Amino acid sequence: MNDRFKMDEAQPRLLDSTGQGIIGTEMDRPDGRLKVCGAAPYAAEFAADRMAHGVLVRATVSKGRVLALNDESIREMPGFLGLFHDGTMLRNSAQGMAGEAPVQPGLRVDYHGQSVAVVVAETFEQARDAAQQLAVRFEAAEEVEVDPETAEAIELDEDSSEQFGDLEAAMAEAVHTVDSVYTTPGHVSAAMEPHASLAEWHEGNLSLHGSYQMLRFNKKELADSLGVDADRVRILAPFVGGGFGSKLGIGAEAVAAAVAARELDRPVRVVMARQQVFDCVLRRTETRQRLRLAADEDGRLSGVGHEDRISQLPEESFGEPTATATHFMYGGKNRLYRKEIARIHRTPSGSVRAPGEAVGMLGLEGAMDELAEVCGIDPVELRLRNIPDTHPETGKPYSSRSLAECLKQGASQFGWENRPAAGSRREGQWYIGCGVASAARSNSLVRADARVTLSADGAIVETDLTDIGTGSYAILTQIAAEMLGLPASKVTTRLGDTDLPGASGSGGSFGAGSTGSAVFLAAKKIRARLAEKLGCDVDSLTLKDGVARGGNVEKPLRDLCVEPICEEAGITAGKLGDDYEQASFGAHFAEVAVHADSGEVRVRRMLGVFAAGRILNVKTARSQCIGGMVWGIGSALMEELGHDPRTGHIITRDLANYHIASNADVPLIDVHFIEERDDQSNPIQSKAIGELSISGAGAAVVNAIYNACGVRIRAFPATPDKVV
Ligand code: MOS
Helix, strand or coil, rough: CCCCCCCCHHHCCHHHHEEEEEEEEECCCCCCHHHHHHCEEEEEEHCCCCCCEEEEECCCCCCCCEEEEHHCCCCCCCCCEEEEECCCCCCCCCCCCHHHHHHHCEECCCCCCCCEEEEEEEHHHHHHHHHCCEEEEECCCCCCCCCCCCCCEEEEEEEHCCCCHHHHHHHHCCEEEEEEEEEECCCCCCCCCEEEEEEEEECCCEEEEHHHHHHHHHHHHHHHHCCCCCHHEEEEEEEEEECCCCCCCCCCHHHHHHHHHHHHHEEEEEEEEEHHHHHHCHHHHHHHHEEEEECCCCCEEEEEEEEEEECCCCCCCCCCCCCCCHHCCCCCCCCEEEEEEECCCCCCCCCCCCCHHHCCCCHHHHHHHHHHHHHHHHHHHHHHHCCCCCCCCCCCEEEECCHHHHHHHHHHHHCCHHCCCCCCCCCEEEEEEEEEEEEEEEECCEEEEEEEEEEECEEEECCCCCCCCCCCCCCHHHHHHHHHCCCCHHHHEEEEEEECCCCCCCCCCCHHHHEEEEEHHHHHHHHHHHHHHHHHCHHHEEEEEEEEEEEEEEEEHHCCCCCCEEEEEECCCCCCCCECCCCCEEEEEEEEECCCCCCCEEEEEEEEEEEEECCCCHHHHHHHHHHHHHHHHHHHCCCCCCCCCCCCEEECCCCCCCCCCCCCCCCCEEEEECCCCCCCCCCCCECCCCCCCCCHHHHHHHHHHHHHHHCCCEEEEHCCCCCC
């Protein structure tokens, strides 16, 4: 049905020459007003006639199995409708884009808090009460490993372990070296909207209102979990209150709602409580990272080593790709990577915003700061000196890379040259210091399809992409408006419904580039149809202010589409841009104050400069960047998942105990973009932005702590006890 995109057909600069001035601007979100008025419905706000309510029942042992699970203890409770455990399907997927059911442990328990059943009743309160009263008998394993530091089940991840040259020799010969261990704690996504699903069956077809990021894949995962054909499943997620990875894969609440609704033959809604989200969705693994850097007299790297240990449940395939950025950031011939996975019984670890770079760059960029110190070279200058010409391992060129420009412009805007000598600036009880770190996030493209229909009333964009708070509604509207010569108010974008053409989904920072390209290509086909109708060459066609011009002809656009023109287009990753290394880059600068007596750290200002190809909407892009930098402050200073050492159960399982950066912790954050056009990334020349700005941000903060008071933080987060 769709023509697949080939780069030579791209007319890469078309968006620069359409001349509407809509693309890239600070257009408000079309969905913004609905959201702030409470008129945008989230998953738990949908209701249905005769709807029943389900509450998940979870395991209270860390490893073992369910011995007895029946409704005897709750059968007579008011409103009780049923207990469903099917025994196969109530575990969250740790994997996004799997397209198949999550690991199905049956009645086996792999972690404390795992979902094992759902209790359904007439009201939510009745269901919750019954779930709490339900007597479940578990058999607990005698031995269970829950701590990655002491675990014996350590597996070498061969695919992520490799070497180039001889790092040991490089370390022995180097003039300057760093050999440090960095640790980062577990994190969670804690999206504002907890996971929720409403399932309704009609003649063997399931319709599910859920909160998911990757609908095209989620539909298949859900169908596979239920043992039905994917054609019989429709997922609707018009608004999603944040995901950050936690909604990449289908979850227990969706499968539970669907199973119960099928059995009861009535709609069932299952909403996770905040503590359930913490316990049984997924976490970002803690990491232990050994960073080794070898450099010559001038700070030029001759070797880089990044060895890490992460943790994951047995059987789960996702492994935090900690060293992703280390592969492509800096030069040095001798390189070593080694990855260990501790197979322990904690909540499955999965993707949390910028899996890989978000925590891996805390190690790398901290080690680079240490190297600057031992070399006596300014940390900005050290980074500039080590930007390689081509990828240090593959030898491929970078499709576009403005890292040096980001560092230089950031240094200038931040006033870096006034940075105090370490430990030299004090204001009363506060030490003041500044830090820098590079940012980077790899770029990718995922299959996406979209449909654009142009009629006399305007245009409609349709695709099952989600808007997880990122601005999908805005940027897709802008792309279509720009291409079709319409004001944005004449374009309606419909998202979040698997009955629409399948999109890339929102994940891995590829949503805007991938699905935006599909919309661009569909609109481009409409331009070709209009040129044909106008009788002009498509290259001479201009569409502006509702008028089509080409050759010597000119016509109102609406006269050309009395019959609506509908086109669908798709993009596949294929070999697109394969000859290039692709990533977005940036630079973070932070100024902190450290209290001399208490060790309290306050971030006083922060500045980020980013280069991510074409910026599709400056406002939503800036919001993304601010959000990532706020998260950087959180990972530097406070975010830390705590586990009960006996059971592995998460103990910081609400937002009172899991500390995130809140308004009082966040200073004014200054964000700037360096405009790029990346002709290799995709037809709209954009690159990854959603996860760029969390990557490296926390390192700038702890590097600033070192500059302020001489305390080097290698164990995140930098809580006062470690700083004082
Ligand atoms: Mo992202 S962690 O791929 O939503």
